Amino acid sequence: METKLETNKKIIDYGQELKKMNETLNYWKPVQGEHTVTFLSEAEECQYVEPDGKITSQWRFLIDRGFGPQSWTIPRSNSPNSVRGQLCQVAVQRGTLFGESLKIMVIGSGKERRYTVPAALTN
Numbered sequence: 001m002e003t004k005l006e007t008n009k010k011i012i013d014y015g016q017e018l019k020k021m022n023e024t025l026n027y028w029k030p031v032q033g034e035h036t037v038t039f040l041s042e043a044e045e046c047q048y049v050e051p052d053g054k055i056t057s058q059w060r061f062l063i064d065r066g067f068g069p070q071s072w073t074i075p076r077s078n079s080p081n082s083v084r085g086q087l088c089q090v091a092v093q094r095g096t097l098f099g100e101s102l103k104i105m106v107i108g109s110g111k112e113r114r115y116t117v118p119a120a121l122t123n
Contacts (some may be wrong), residue, residue, distance in 0.1 A: 008023065019082060028063060028070040030106045037062045037072070037104050039097040043087075045067070046073060086120035093119075 047055045057076040062069055077084050083104075091097045099120040105116040 008098060026068065026070045027098050027099050028065065028072045030072075030104070030115075032109060035104045035106065037100055038097065038101040040064055040069060042096065045076075056069070062123035083117065086115065086117040089120040090117060 039061055043059040043061055046058050046060045048099050050056060058073045059076055060073045062072070074083050074087075078103050079085055080089070080122060087097060090100070090102060094100060102117055102119050105118070107114045107116075
């Protein structure tokens with residue numbers, strides 16, 4: 001059985017498609033330094049599937065750092081000192097994260113990346 005392709009279809013420009021994806025799937029991957037983050041959503045549960053198939057539970061936020069909306073995912077750690085724990089402390093203090101602007105300090109990179117949320121320290 002022979003399959004024919006229609007010749008009047010638009011040919012996909014993969015470079016343009018990749019560019020569009022990078023513009024619309026705007027993720028924040030924190031780098032070392034001090035950042036001001038405004039939360040445009042509360043946390044939502046999500047999962048990351050690693051290349052080896054291991055599933056990691058995460059939280060996803062929609063944030064703004066002055067460049068338009070971005071998605072930020074953080075590990076679902078059980079430590080109160082983790083970024084998740086610090087954000088929970090702020091949410092308990094303020095009643096929400098939605099609409100809050102917080103300073104977030106990042107030290108290190110990759111698996112050695114550490115966060116400090118100064119607002120969590122003022123209780």
